Amino acid sequence: METEPRERQAGEHPEEAPRPVVVKPAPYNAETPPEALRAPLTPNASFFVRCNHPVPRLGEHRLTVGGEVEVPLALDMRALEGLPRRTVRATLECAGNGRTGMAPLPPGEPWGQGAVGTAEWTGVPLAEVLGRARPRPEVVEVVAWGAGGEGARRFARALPLRKALDPDTLLALGMNGEPLPVEHGGPVRLLVPGWYGMASVKWVARLEGWTRPFEGYYQRERYVYDAGDGWEEPVTRMRVRARILSPAEGERVAPGRVLVEGVAWSGERRVVRVEVAVDGGDTWEPATLLEEPRESVWVRWAYTWEATEPGRHLLRTRATDEAGEVQPELPEWNRLGYGNNAVRPVRVEVG
Amino acid sequence: METEPRERQAGEHPEEAPRPVVVKPAPYNAETPPEALRAPLTPNASFFVRCNHPVPRLGEHRLTVGGEVEVPLALDMRALEGLPRRTVRATLECAGNGRTGMAPLPPGEPWGQGAVGTAEWTGVPLAEVLGRARPRPEVVEVVAWGAGGEGARRFARALPLRKALDPDTLLALGMNGEPLPVEHGGPVRLLVPGWYGMASVKWVARLEGWTRPFEGYYQRERYVYDAGDGWEEPVTRMRVRARILSPAEGERVAPGRVLVEGVAWSGERRVVRVEVAVDGGDTWEPATLLEEPRESVWVRWAYTWEATEPGRHLLRTRATDEAGEVQPELPEWNRLGYGNNAVRPVRVEVG
Numbered sequence: 140m141e142t143e144p145r146e147r148q149a150g151e152h153p154e155e156a157p158r159p160v161v162v163k164p165a166p167y168n169a170e171t172p173p174e175a176l177r178a179p180l181t182p183n184a185s186f187f188v189r190c191n192h193p194v195p196r197l198g199e200h201r202l203t204v205g206g207e208v209e210v211p212l213a214l215d216m217r218a219l220e221g222l223p224r225r226t227v228r229a230t231l232e233c234a235g236n237g238r239t240g241m242a243p244l245p246p247g248e249p250w251g252q253g254a255v256g257t258a259e260w261t262g263v264p265l266a267e268v269l270g271r272a273r274p275r276p277e278v279v280e281v282v283a284w285g286a287g288g289e290g291a292r293r294f295a296r297a298l299p300l301r302k303a304l305d306p307d308t309l310l311a312l313g314m315n316g317e318p319l320p321v322e323h324g325g326p327v328r329l330l331v332p333g334w335y336g337m338a339s340v341k342w343v344a345r346l347e348g349w350t351r352p353f354e355g356y357y358q359r360e361r362y363v364y365d366a367g368d369g370w371e372e373p374v375t376r377m378r379v380r381a382r383i384l385s386p387a388e389g390e391r392v393a394p395g396r397v398l399v400e401g402v403a404w405s406g407e408r409r410v411v412r413v414e415v416a417v418d419g420g421d422t423w424e425p426a427t428l429l430e431e432p433r434e435s436v437w438v439r440w441a442y443t444w445e446a447t448e449p450g451r452h453l454l455r456t457r458a459t460d461e462a463g464e465v466q467p468e469l470p471e472w473n474r475l476g477y478g479n480n481a482v483r484p485v486r487v488e489v490g
Numbered sequence: 491m492e493t494e495p496r497e498r499q500a501g502e503h504p505e506e507a508p509r510p511v512v513v514k515p516a517p518y519n520a521e522t523p524p525e526a527l528r529a530p531l532t533p534n535a536s537f538f539v540r541c542n543h544p545v546p547r548l549g550e551h552r553l554t555v556g557g558e559v560e561v562p563l564a565l566d567m568r569a570l571e572g573l574p575r576r577t578v579r580a581t582l583e584c585a586g587n588g589r590t591g592m593a594p595l596p597p598g599e600p601w602g603q604g605a606v607g608t609a610e611w612t613g614v615p616l617a618e619v620l621g622r623a624r625p626r627p628e629v630v631e632v633v634a635w636g637a638g639g640e641g642a643r644r645f646a647r648a649l650p651l652r653k654a655l656d657p658d659t660l661l662a663l664g665m666n667g668e669p670l671p672v673e674h675g676g677p678v679r680l681l682v683p684g685w686y687g688m689a690s691v692k693w694v695a696r697l698e699g700w701t702r703p704f705e706g707y708y709q710r711e712r713y714v715y716d717a718g719d720g721w722e723e724p725v726t727r728m729r730v731r732a733r734i735l736s737p738a739e740g741e742r743v744a745p746g747r748v749l750v751e752g753v754a755w756s757g758e759r760r761v762v763r764v765e766v767a768v769d770g771g772d773t774w775e776p777a778t779l780l781e782e783p784r785e786s787v788w789v790r791w792a793y794t795w796e797a798t799e800p801g802r803h804l805l806r807t808r809a810t811d812e813a814g815e816v817q818p819e820l821p822e823w824n825r826l827g828y829g830n831n832a833v834r835p836v837r838v839e840v841g
Contacts, residue, residue: 163801164841238770239804243819244835246770249802251837419589419597419827450514451600453590468594476770484595486602490515 156182162248166190167322170253176402177384179430179439180228181256183314188322189233189254191294191357192287195342200326202268202310206282206347209273216326220312222263227307227332230257230404230437234335234362234374237470237479245476252382252483255404257437259316260330262309265346269303274348282353283329286342296340296362297353298331307332307435310343333376333407333435335478337362365474377406378480379466381413381440381458391488397444399426404437405460412459415442418452426456449490457482507533513599517541518673521604527735527753530781530790531579532607534665539673540584540605542645542708543638546693551677553619553661557633557698560624567677571663573614578658578683581608581755581788585686585713585725588821588830596827603733603834606755608788611681612664616697617655625651625699633704634680637693647691647713648704649682658683661694684727684758684786686829688713716825728757729831730817732764732791732809742839748795750777755788756811763810766793769803777807800841808833 159169167190175185202219204212233254235247269281281303285294302308311330312319319325324341331338337357364372381403386392403410409432414423426442446452457466470481510520518541526536553570555563584605586598620632632654636645653659662681663670670676675692682689688708714722732754737743754761760783765774777793797803808817821832 161801163799165800168801239835239837242832243772244767244770244804244806249769249804249837416595418600419595421594448514449516450512450519453595453600455595481593484590486590486600490512 156184159185159188160253162250166193168248170251171256173253173384173387176253176255176382177400180258180315183258183317183320183323186256186258186314186323187233187254189248189336190287190322194322195286197286197321197326197342200342200344202327202343202346204268204272204346207275207278207350208348209275210271212268212272214268219263219310219327222267224261224263224312225306225309226259226261227309227330228257228259228433228436229307229330229332230255230377230435231336231339232377232404234337234477237481237483238476240481240483241470241472241476241479243472245474247476258314260309260311261313261316262311262327262330264306265308265310265329266304266306268310268346272346272348274300275350277350278348279351280349280353282347282349282355283340283343284345285324285340286344292356294340294357295353295355296338297349297358298338302331302334335362335374335377335406337374361475362477363475364477366472367474374477377404377435378478379403379405379408379410379458379460379464380480381410381456381466382483383454383456383485386454386485386487388485389488391490392446394446394449394489397446399442399444399454400439401456402437402439403456403458404435405458405464406435408460408462408464409434410438410458411461413440414457415444416455417444423457446489450488452487452489453484454487455482455484507535510536510539511604513601517544519599521602522607524604524735524738527604527606527733528751531609531666534609534668534671534674537607537609537665537674538584538605540599540687541638541673545673546637548637548672548677548693551693551695553678553694553697555619555623555697558626558629558701559699560626561622563619563623565619570614570661570678573618575612575614575663576657576660577610577612578660578681579608579610579784579787580658580681580683581606581728581786582687582690583728583755585688585828588832588834589827591832591834592821592823592827592830594823596825598827609665610667611660611662612667613660613662613678613681615657616659616661616680617657619661619697620654623697623699626701628701629699630702631700631704633698633700633706634691634694635696636675636691637695643707645691645708646704646706647689648700648706648709649689653682653685686713686725686728686757688725712826713828714826715828717823718825725828728755728786729829730754730756730759730761730809730811730815731831732761732807732817733834734805734807734836737805737836737838739836740839742841743797745797745800745840748797748838750793750795750805751790752807753788753790754807754809755786756809756815757786759811759813759815760785761789761809762812764791765808766795767806768795774808797840801839803838803840804835805838806833806835
């Protein structure tokens with residue numbers, strides 16, 4: 140199967156990283172393979188890729204800043220790289236992750252459970268650039284245009300000024316200590332921790348201060364929760380979610396103690412509880428968090444299952460975050476299939 | 491993994507039939523393997539097995555008929571085999587088939603999609619025996635006890651007199667031209683075409699005419715639709731359902747024309763329409779029925795898919811029966827997880 144050409148970055152060593160699971164070869168869309176989800180950081184070469192448009196062929200890249208700002212800017216990559224940087228660890232999840240678990244099946248990329256990964260992102264806080272451009276007092280949103288798509292379908296998303304000025308919101312230039320790979324938005328992308336991936340605009344070319352809400356295609360026609368009742372709500376933060384990584388779906392395990400392991404995350408919040416249920420019914424038992432939970436970063440967890448009864452079993456997990464949000468059993472259906480964080484059983488064979 | 495001993499019947503040639511997929515080794519529960527579902531008749535050795543209790547060790551088996559009847563009977567197997575027989579083709583499906591697709595996950599056997607099969611059942615019409623026993627005019631139900639379980643949990647189910655007297659309702663002694671295997675209820679089981687499998691009581695030992703509704707455990711505590719709102723409805727006929735058999739879940743196919751094949755059935759009714767949808771959205775196209783549909787027997791169908799776009803796709807199918815019943819997109823949840831005939835997507839990789 141042909142896939143779009145992907146330039147390898149120096150030092151990336153893709154041969155050591157599990158290959159992504161291709162969902163569509165063109166435009167290139169691929170999931171993080173399950174075996175790559177078990178490490179705290181997802182290798183760049185394994186990290187899921189979501190492209191609404193073909194990966195652009197960029198020449199000399201430049202970032203301009205305009206709209207309602209006092210000081211319009213034009214920054215080439217050297218200028219951008221000269222600004223103060225910081226590194227932020229963040230889990231990134233596609234808003235369509237888990238779409239195929241919704242019924243009726245919505246249109247859109249048929250994501251399973253793998254459109255998620257965690258990296259350390261290095262870049263210039265967006266606030267550094269905005270501080271130099273000086274948005275006018277009436278500015279309410281910062282709009283970022285990427286290089287993908289054309290005309291009205293050119294990819295663009297708005298951030299409320301508060302989120303744009305958050306010190307963790309970056310113009311990311313690096314990913315896990317390497318230059319940002321082109322399929323992940325290199326040479327520069329937004330990194331908006333805690334929000335679904337659509338906010339982290341790739342190949343950022345233009346920033347603008349806006350004094351009224353932006354109404355572009357990817358802001359109002361896509362990446363909105365549309366329940367079909369006339370009410371549309373923009374997709375923003377990642378909903379709380381846990382996932383079982385081991386045992387894998389369909390795996391056979393020996394009777395006895397089985398270590399169940401996984402990850403859990405919630406956008407802009409800490410996960411405070413992960414629970415596991417074995418088979419049907421409503422008996423949930425606490426798993427152990429293996430790390431200190433952090434906002435917008437997955438936390439690994441483990442649970443010991445006494446698997447005494449041979450045969451097929453279903454394992455479930457659900458997470459709760461510090462705001463009390465808990466994963467639902469049923470997906471919250473919406474027309475475009477976003478934000479499905481429903482509990483998803485994993486089938487295991489004992490014996 | 492240990493499974494319960496299963497006596498092979500002469501002439502069964504299990505080595506030629508795909509092995510069932512064990513769900514629980516004790517009591518023995520197993521699904522028909524997908525490759526065995528493609529033939530019009532499911533080999534006995536591949537046919538799904540549902541046991542609420544261990545397979546009984548039967549000595550000389552005898553069937554007694556009592557309760558509100560004029561002529562109580564005691565029939566040994568030789569007497570039963572001496573009565574007029576007929577052969578009925580019928581699809582049998584467990585009421586819990588598809589339970590693992592329900593959310594919240596109900597308790598009970600974790601059936602996937604394989605608790606279904608079709609056989610030619612040979613036996614004595616129940617009406618022949620009832621005609622000799624002569625139920626009193628006040629009789630409304632015929633209760634059948636099997637040999638599994640003890641005391642109040644001994645397996646027993648009631649049939650309304652009308653269904654008990656249906657000429658297709660059999661005391662089955664044979665399955666696909668062979669003596670009825672013990673795991674399928676041999677030497678004699680009820681065969682109630684069009685109803686979920688719980689009605690086809692295995693190892694039938696006792697029949698009684700009842701003048702009031704039977705209230706046994708498997709009649710009132712199990713095999714009821716309980717939506718949790720205080721309303722319980724007995725599980726009876728098989729709901730309309732189609733299943734894709736090829737391509738298989740996760741299968742990779744070459745781009746171009748792909749033949750999609752499957753089966754569809756509905757209890758006591760004929761399937762009149764099968765449709766296929768490719769990917770999300772609400773565009774359904776008709777499949778072709780490959781046989782003349784019959785009540786309570788699956789019909790094979792086919793659909794040609796022009797698979798031009800490489801990558802992951804989801805195929806869906808839904809059937810409609812002559813009463814206008816169509817498969818729902820969402821399972822009709824009930825506390826014990828019965829009758830899930832919701833549309834279930836199959837993931838296919840093109841390229």
